[in-house]
Amino acid sequence: MGSGGRRVSGEVLRGFFREMLLIRRFEEKVEERFRAGELPGFLHVAIGQEAAATGVCAALQPDDVIASTHRAHGHAIAKGTSIDRIMAELYGKLEGCSQGFGGSMHLYDLAAGNLGANAVVAGGIPGIVGAAFAFQWREEPRAAVAFFGDGATNTGTFHESLNLAQLWKVPAIFVLENNGWAESTPATQHLPLPAEELGKRAQAYGMKLIEADGQDVEAVYLAALASREHAVSGKGPVLLHLRTYRLTGHYVGDPQVYRDKEELKQTRGSKDPIELLRARLELSDDELAAIDAEVTAEVEASVEFAKAGTDPRPEDALKYVYA
Amino acid sequence: MPELTYREAVRDALARALRADEQVFVMGEDIAEMGGSMGVTQGLLEEFGPKRIRNTPISEMAIVGSGIGAAIQGLRPVVEIMYEDFLTLSMEQIVNQAAKHRTMSGGQVTVPLTIRTQGGAGWSPGAQHAQQLEAWFVHVPGLKVVFASTPEDVRGLLWSSIYDDNPVLFFEHRTLYPLKGEVPEELEPIPLGKARIHREGEDVTVVATGRLVHDALRAAEEAEKEGISVEVVDPRTLLPLDEDTIVGSVRKTTRCVTAHEAVAHGGFGAELTAVIQYGAFDYLDAPIERVGAKFAPLPFAPVMEDYVVPHSDDVLEAIRRTVARG
Numbered sequence: 297m298g299s300g301g302r303r304v305s306g307e308v309l310r311g312f313f314r315e316m317l318l319i320r321r322f323e324e325k326v327e328e329r330f331r332a333g334e335l336p337g338f339l340h341v342a343i344g345q346e347a348a349a350t351g352v353c354a355a356l357q358p359d360d361v362i363a364s365t366h367r368a369h370g371h372a373i374a375k376g377t378s379i380d381r382i383m384a385e386l387y388g389k390l391e392g393c394s395q396g397f398g399g400s401m402h403l404y405d406l407a408a409g410n411l412g413a414n415a416v417v418a419g420g421i422p423g424i425v426g427a428a429f430a431f432q433w434r435e436e437p438r439a440a441v442a443f444f445g446d447g448a449t450n451t452g453t454f455h456e457s458l459n460l461a462q463l464w465k466v467p468a469i470f471v472l473e474n475n476g477w478a479e480s481t482p483a484t485q486h487l488p489l490p491a492e493e494l495g496k497r498a499q500a501y502g503m504k505l506i507e508a509d510g511q512d513v514e515a516v517y518l519a520a521l522a523s524r525e526h527a528v529s530g531k532g533p534v535l536l537h538l539r540t541y542r543l544t545g546h547y548v549g550d551p552q553v554y555r556d557k558e559e560l561k562q563t564r565g566s567k568d569p570i571e572l573l574r575a576r577l578e579l580s581d582d583e584l585a586a587i588d589a590e591v592t593a594e595v596e597a598s599v600e601f602a603k604a605g606t607d608p609r610p611e612d613a614l615k616y617v618y619a
Numbered sequence: 620m621p622e623l624t625y626r627e628a629v630r631d632a633l634a635r636a637l638r639a640d641e642q643v644f645v646m647g648e649d650i651a652e653m654g655g656s657m658g659v660t661q662g663l664l665e666e667f668g669p670k671r672i673r674n675t676p677i678s679e680m681a682i683v684g685s686g687i688g689a690a691i692q693g694l695r696p697v698v699e700i701m702y703e704d705f706l707t708l709s710m711e712q713i714v715n716q717a718a719k720h721r722t723m724s725g726g727q728v729t730v731p732l733t734i735r736t737q738g739g740a741g742w743s744p745g746a747q748h749a750q751q752l753e754a755w756f757v758h759v760p761g762l763k764v765v766f767a768s769t770p771e772d773v774r775g776l777l778w779s780s781i782y783d784d785n786p787v788l789f790f791e792h793r794t795l796y797p798l799k800g801e802v803p804e805e806l807e808p809i810p811l812g813k814a815r816i817h818r819e820g821e822d823v824t825v826v827a828t829g830r831l832v833h834d835a836l837r838a839a840e841e842a843e844k845e846g847i848s849v850e851v852v853d854p855r856t857l858l859p860l861d862e863d864t865i866v867g868s869v870r871k872t873t874r875c876v877t878a879h880e881a882v883a884h885g886g887f888g889a890e891l892t893a894v895i896q897y898g899a900f901d902y903l904d905a906p907i908e909r910v911g912a913k914f915a916p917l918p919f920a921p922v923m924e925d926y927v928v929p930h931s932d933d934v935l936e937a938i939r940r941t942v943a944r945g
Binding site: 392393394395396397398402404405406411412414416419420421422423424425426427428429430431433440452453456457459460463615616617618619 | 644670675676678680681683684685686687688689690691692693694696711712715716720721722723724725726727728729730731760761763784785
C-alpha cells in the first residue's frame with residue numbers, strides 16, 4: 297500500500313467518522329426531500345461509498361483539485377463545500393454552489409478545488425489530465441484527482457486520458473471507485489475480468505497502481521496519501537483502485553429489479569463503511585448518538601438554509617453562456 | 620504591406636501569441652517535428668521548444684479534454700484537430716464540457732481554449748477527410764465559431780480567438796493554405812463577431828464563408844459583365860454572427876444568396892436565411908438562394924467530388940436565379 301507503516305490517530309479517524317456520517321445523513325435527507333417532491337431533477341446517492349470520498353479528500357491539500365461524477369454529494373462535502381451551499385444547489389437557489397445552474401450532477405466550487413461534478417460517465421477525466429498538466433507546467437506541487445466508477449473504465453475517454461497522463465507523467469490521481477455496477481449492469485456483464493482485478497488496467501499504461509479496501513477509510517486515506525506523494529513528486533500519475541459497495545440503487549427511486557435481494561441484504565450488513573468504522577472506534581451508543589445529533593442538526597439546518605434561499609430570475613438563465 | 624500565404628498567416632499568429640504570452644502552448648497530432656499534416660506549425664518547435672509545441676497521441680478526446688483542463692487552470696492552449704472529420708471523436712468534450720462548464724458552474728469556470736482544425740474538398744480525399752462541419756458547432760451555446768477566408772483575416776481572427784476567454788472552434792480551409800494576400804506589418808486583432816464586406820454591390824448580396832468567399836468573388840466578376848452588381852459579405856465569425864452587417868446589406872440589395880462548401884441541407888446557410896428573412900422581410904424581392912454541397916457523403920473520384928461540392932458557377936447561377944425573380 298505504500299503507507300510506510302503509518303497509522304492514523306483515533307482523533308483523525310473520529311473526524312473521518314463524523315464527516316462520513318454527515319455525508320450519509322445529508323444523502324438520506326436528500327432522498328427524503330426528493331421523494332417529498334421538493335427537489336427537481338433526479339439524484340444519485342453514494343450511500344456505502346462515503347469512505348472513498350472522505351479518505352481521498354482528507355489526503356489532499358486545499359489547492360489540489362478534484363473532478364467528480366454524477367454521484368457527487370460526498371466528494372463535494374469532503375473537498376470542503378458547505379452542505380448549506382450544496383443543499384441550496386439541489387433546491388435550485390442562487391445560494392447554491394453553482395448558483396442553481398448545475399444541480400446534483402454539476403456541483404462546482406472552484407475556491408474549494410472542486411472543478412465540477414460531471415453527468416457524462418468519464419467526462420471529467422481528461423480535464424483532470426489537463427489540470428495536472430498545468431500544475432506540472434508551472435512546477436506547482438499540486439495534484440489533480442478524477443473520481444469515476446468501474447463503468448467509466450470501459451470508455452475510450454478513460455483509456456485516452458490515462459495513456460496521455462502517463463506519457464506526460466502529470467501529477468494526476470485517477471480514483472476508481474469500483475462498486476461493481478455500471479448503473480444496473482453488473483461487472484460480470486461489463487468487465488472481461490473479475491471486478492477485483494480491474495486495477496490491472498494500470499499495467500497497460502505502465503502506470504503506478506495503488507489499491508485499497510474502499511470500505512476502510514483509514515486504508516483509503518493512507519493509499520491516497522501514498523498516491524499523492526507519488527504523483528506530486530514527479531513520478532507520474534497513479535490509478536488508485538478502491539473496491540467499494542453501493543448500498544442503494546443507481547438513482548433515488550431505483551427499484552433495483554436487477555439486484556439479488558439476499559446479496560444486497562448481506563452487503564448492507566457487512567460492508568457499510570460507517571458501521572465498520574464505528575466498530576473499529578468502539579464508539580458507545582451515547583457517543584454515536586451525540587455525533588449523530590450534531591450532524592443531523594447540521595443537515596436540518598441546511599434544508600432550512602436552502603428553502604430560505606433566493607430563486608433565480610428566469611432570465612438569469614442566459615447570464616453565464618459566455619465569459 | 621507584406622504578403623503572406625494563408626498557411627503562413629496562421630503560423631504567424633501562433634508564433635506571435637507564443638512570443639507574447641508564456642501561457643500559450645500548442646498541441647496536436649504530428650504538429651512538432653513534422654510541423655503538422657498541413658505544415659502550418661513548421662518551425663514552431665525550433666523557436667519555442669518541446670514544452671510548448673507538443674505532439675500528442677492519436678487521442679482526440681484527450682487532446683480536447685486536457686486542453687479544457689489546462690485552460691481552466693489559466694493556460695491558453697491552442698489544440699489542433701488534424702481534420703474536421705476527427706472532431707467527431709472529441710465531440711463529447713467540446714459540446715458537453717468546454718461549452719457548458721461556465722454555465723454549469725454558475726459563472727465560476729472560464730475555458731480559454733482554441734481548437735484549430737481544417738477541412739475542405741478539392742483533392743479527392745474521399746468521405747472522411749474533407750467534411751465541412753462548422754454548422755454543428757453553431758448550434759451549441761457556449762462555443763464561438765470562426766471560419767476565416769483570407770490571410771489577413773485568419774491571422775487577426777486567430778489572435779483574437781486565442782485571447783478570447785471562451786472555447787473557440789477555429790476552422791481553416793485546406794485549399795486556402797497556399798493563397799497569398801497582403802497583411803498589415805503588425806498583427807491587427809480582428810474582433811470576433813464582425814463581418815467583412817469584400818465587395819460592395821447594389822443588386823444581390825452573397826453571404827459566403829471559407830473557400831466559397833473566393834468563388835463568390837469570381838462569380839461577382841462574371842455577374843458584373845452581365846450588368847448585375849454583387850455585394851460579397853463574409854461573416855468570418857459564425858458564432859456570434861454579425862447580423863447587422865448581413866441584414867443591412869440585404870436590405871440594400873433586396874436579394875440574397877448564401878454560399879458555403881458544407882452540405883446545404885441543415886447547413887449554416889439555413890441559419891443565415893432565417894436571420895435574413897426575419898430582418899429584411901419587407902425588403903426582399905426574391906426568395907433567398909442557398910448554395911452548398913449536394914446531399915451525399917463526399918465521393919472519391921474527382922468527377923463525382925467536383926459534382927457534389929459547389930463552385931463559382933453554382934454561385935453565379937444562384938445570382939442569376941434571384942435576379943430573374945424580378
